[in-house]
Amino acid sequence: MSLPSAYTEAPVRRFNVGDRVAVKRSYPPGHRRTPHYIRGKRGVIERVCGAFANPEELAYGFDGEPKRVLYRVRFRQGEVWRDYAGPERDTLELEVYEHWLEPA
Amino acid sequence: MKPHDHSHDRSFDDGPASEYEIMSRAMQELLIERGVITAEEVRNRMEQFDADFPYRGPRVIAHAWTDRAFKARLLADGKRACAEFGIDLEADRLIAVENTPELHNVIVCTLCSCYPRALLGMPPTWYKSENYRRRVVREPRAVLAEFGTRLPEQVAVRVHDSNADMRYVVVPMRPAGTEGWSEDQLARIITRDSLVGVTLPKI
Secondary structure, three states: OOOOOOOEOOOOOOOOOOOEEEEOOOOOOOOOOOOHHHOOOEEEEEEEEEEEOOHHHHOOOOOOOOOEEEEEEEEEHHHHOOOOOOOOOOEEEEEEEHHHEEEO | OOOOOOOOOOOOOOOOOOHHHHHHHHHHHHHHHOOOOOHHHHHHHHHHHHHHOOEOHHHHHHHHHHOHHHHHHHHHOHHHHHHHOOOOOOOOEEEEEEOEOOEEEEEEOOOOOOOOHHHHOOOOHHHHOHHHHHHOOOOHHHHHHHOOOOOOOOOEEEEEEOOOOEEEEEEOOOOOOOOOOOHHHHHHHOOHHHHHOOOOOOO
16 A cells, blocks of 8 residues: 655754754743743754644634644653652654754 | 533543633534534544544554564654555555554653544543643653553653644553464454553553
């Protein structure tokens, strides 16, 4: 069976799997998909999810173009929470749009 | 109206009801009181939601347990593997994450209540609760323990925040003692909560 991949391709992108990145520490008003708790934290690109309509534009009735590359980013829990009580090996992953990421 | 013909399932949400929740309940009660809608219509609509989003996850996971190649395809591209199995996830892109002896996965949506509805149906109340969403990201082991899931230190816990365009499902480990079981038998022990990652399938 050869259905096309469910992922939307993102041939033009800034980061690749394994790249170290930091989430921007920025607090603009409005609809954002980058939770506050992850802003300013450093992680590693786990996968490239594809290019998706920008939800920060869709939320206000725009068409979401140009599409934004969406990444799955892996963080050590000890990086996310200063007082994390669990083992060092525990991790957290979430999705971050490219314009929220910087090289780290 | 009778005081208790709707549910108050707040078992995993110890905070007070939100403003929107109170407004929504007040609106529903008023509409029923004024005869605009009936409680039965509300119930029917909720049943319609369930019919629109059938609960099909256990079939997919049972198949993954018995067919190694299918499991590999499911982990590579969840939406495509489900389509192959006859399940159209529509808009949902699905990432299946596999539990192993070294790694346990658990899913949450901290921003709202994103959930793989096309595969698992409507989300349970606790999944949408502020308590679960706020705590499972920062103290996952304590929250899992409250679900009766105590994991040894050597098993890493990975929390997946379903905060944007992807949806997630956990592929639990097949319990020992299920060798030779049919997919139907296996599907019966694969609970919804085990596919979100808060419990483990048990015989």
